[in-house]
Amino acid sequence: MSNSMFDHKLSSPSLDFQPLYLQVADSIKQLIVKRHWLPGEALPSEFRLAEEFNVSQGTVRKALNLLTDNKIVTRRQGVGTFVSEHTSQDALFRFFPLQADGKSDNSPKAELLSVELCAAPAEAIKALQLNKKDKVTKLVRRRILDNEFCMSETIYLPQSYFPDIHKSSDIPHTLYHYYQSKFNQTVHKTQDSIKAVLATIDDAKMLAIKAGDPLLLVSRITESIEGKRIEYRLSKCRSDHYHYQIELD
Amino acid sequence: MSNSMFDHKLSSPSLDFQPLYLQVADSIKQLIVKRHWLPGEALPSEFRLAEEFNVSQGTVRKALNLLTDNKIVTRRQGVGTFVSEHTSQDALFRFFPLQADGKSDNSPKAELLSVELCAAPAEAIKALQLNKKDKVTKLVRRRILDNEFCMSETIYLPQSYFPDIHKSSDIPHTLYHYYQSKFNQTVHKTQDSIKAVLATIDDAKMLAIKAGDPLLLVSRITESIEGKRIEYRLSKCRSDHYHYQIELD
Known part of the structure; x- marks a missing residue:
């Protein structure tokens, strides 16, 4: 990930064995908190995120589902995933x-x-x-x-x-x-x-x-x-x- | 599905194109409503359900995830999936x-x-x-x-x-x-x-x-x-x- 767009890495396997998608979800959330992506802004594609985090697209999808359930991101069918905004x-x-x-x-x-x-x-x-x-x-x-x-x-x-x-x-x-x-x-x-x-x-x-x-x-x-x-x-x-x-x- | 344990079939592709896992979730829910499985009782394995409904195990898993979120069934790690009971x-x-x-x-x-x-x-x-x-x-x-x-x-x-x-x-x-x-x-x-x-x-x-x-x-x-x-x-x-x-x- 040396050419990564993120100034962020997944931590190495931790002692409490958190499932990978939870680690990915947490990393995405941290990037949102740090305003890497702003409210209303689109996240990169699942393919791109998978590449960046060096995980499967399925894992990225599971992470995004969790963040959607938590209303941290919003998915628009056929358009993409966006940082939730309080309109x-x-x-x-x-x-x-x-x-x-x-x-x-x-x-x-x-x-x-x-x-x-x-x-x-x-x-x-x-x-x-x-x-x-x-x-x-x-x-x-x-x-x-x-x-x-x-x-x-x-x-x-x-x-x-x-x-x-x-x-x-x-x-x-x-x-x-x-x-x-x-x-x-x-x-x-x-x-x-x-x-x-x-x-x-x-x-x-x-x-x-x-x-x-x-x-x-x-x-x-x-x-x-x-x-x-x-x-x-x-x-x-x-x-x-x-x-x-x-x-x- | 002639030897099926269920007296129930997935309807043929409907006009409103409901995703398959939603159809499976709805069918499982209907079977619970009809007391095919009683509160507290275990559901068959994902493998068995996939075979019975003639869908992939992934589709069954998605359906069970939805029913779990809706608190209609309860999953116990390593044990199985149970019809939720109001203890x-x-x-x-x-x-x-x-x-x-x-x-x-x-x-x-x-x-x-x-x-x-x-x-x-x-x-x-x-x-x-x-x-x-x-x-x-x-x-x-x-x-x-x-x-x-x-x-x-x-x-x-x-x-x-x-x-x-x-x-x-x-x-x-x-x-x-x-x-x-x-x-x-x-x-x-x-x-x-x-x-x-x-x-x-x-x-x-x-x-x-x-x-x-x-x-x-x-x-x-x-x-x-x-x-x-x-x-x-x-x-x-x-x-x-x-x-x-x-x-x-």
């Missing part, structure tokens, strides 16, 4: 689980209320596995669905992964796409904990409801494809006209 | 998403409060796609976690899929396993809608809480592996010491 629509619908009770084709909108760099509160320190002195950028937003305030969001972003985000004047509605394109942080997994709570006086003002109304409190920890915890988000959601929907199989 | 533990943890806030190794328990055959209420008719005259068996249960009432459940089962279940004197805690072993209804998918509600006076009595306390209302539609809607379940869950947990990727 605004895709990220909105993949990770926004609140749905209108009736039919609604409207996308949720976001209103950014405040942005500040501050000391991380205790629950953000715990959720994001930070040190006590670490700072976070805190964003407060209000989401709008069908012309109604449907939820408030308080978002904590570690300063180390999102340097100077609090100075940006152009933070868009579609945060996951922004994290990927500006900070090279690709959202891969979210873990939501859901509780029912009563609206406080502040919640009531924010969402134009009454104090004491029931709300869903969704605490979300978001992991990047590198397995780092990059965002902690507390959402307080009305559920009188919406529901949180989830499918298990 | 009590497995079903409890796969489909019971309420978790204690702290660490808890206790399994949830269930207390059966009532069983009756009745006319289906409007929301069960809608959820289960029933006719207005269809009857359902209604079960009311209370779940206990860490010695505390954590949720009430109202469960609707169509009479056609669960004949005479209301006459059973031995309905166990682990319903999904019971559905599979006694009624040949294998739970495959659940779809949960979650709202926040205030406890009514009845809820408060049932769960030993105060009226007006916030509760999670989880409406669950359950599908069998045949794609039939077999259960509609309304759960009212305390979330003061528990949360509903979900991972997306």
Whole structure:
């Protein structure tokens, strides 16, 4: 592989005997993490990858199948394999689980209320596995669905992964796409904990409801494809006209 | 295939050109649905299946991979492939998403409060796609976690899929396993809608809480592996010491 296009080699047979296709998948993922290929960019052909990694095309195919299942790459029939990209629509619908009770084709909108760099509160320190002195950028937003305030969001972003985000004047509605394109942080997994709570006086003002109304409190920890915890988000959601929907199989 | 062990043939090339492995996967699934192999039972070897279906072993392997991903069969390394079974533990943890806030190794328990055959209420008719005259068996249960009432459940089962279940004197805690072993209804998918509600006076009595306390209302539609809607379940869950947990990727 001396003339390899990659500055990367498969490690020699390791002690834990990881199957070859897993090693290949991991190598491809590392190259994506290192931005050897950018979001939306095409990967080389299976033939080319097999040659570069010095493995069979079948092994490359198995590796790409795994990365497709993990949504790290996307295959387009007859076209090729691409690094997955958080387009605004895709990220909105993949990770926004609140749905209108009736039919609604409207996308949720976001209103950014405040942005500040501050000391991380205790629950953000715990959720994001930070040190006590670490700072976070805190964003407060209000989401709008069908012309109604449907939820408030308080978002904590570690300063180390999102340097100077609090100075940006152009933070868009579609945060996951922004994290990927500006900070090279690709959202891969979210873990939501859901509780029912009563609206406080502040919640009531924010969402134009009454104090004491029931709300869903969704605490979300978001992991990047590198397995780092990059965002902690507390959402307080009305559920009188919406529901949180989830499918298990 | 005249001496075939299966009373089943692959259909001739169909008009929609479904890939061969999908046809094989579908045929194996149909044989499972028809109880040619029972839950927990081993499937024949890949070699044998390839011979029976008159396809390559590679095609059988692809079909079994798909059925494994769909949790319809389970592969045990070096042993073989088995029809998935809802053991009590497995079903409890796969489909019971309420978790204690702290660490808890206790399994949830269930207390059966009532069983009756009745006319289906409007929301069960809608959820289960029933006719207005269809009857359902209604079960009311209370779940206990860490010695505390954590949720009430109202469960609707169509009479056609669960004949005479209301006459059973031995309905166990682990319903999904019971559905599979006694009624040949294998739970495959659940779809949960979650709202926040205030406890009514009845809820408060049932769960030993105060009226007006916030509760999670989880409406669950359950599908069998045949794609039939077999259960509609309304759960009212305390979330003061528990949360509903979900991972997306």
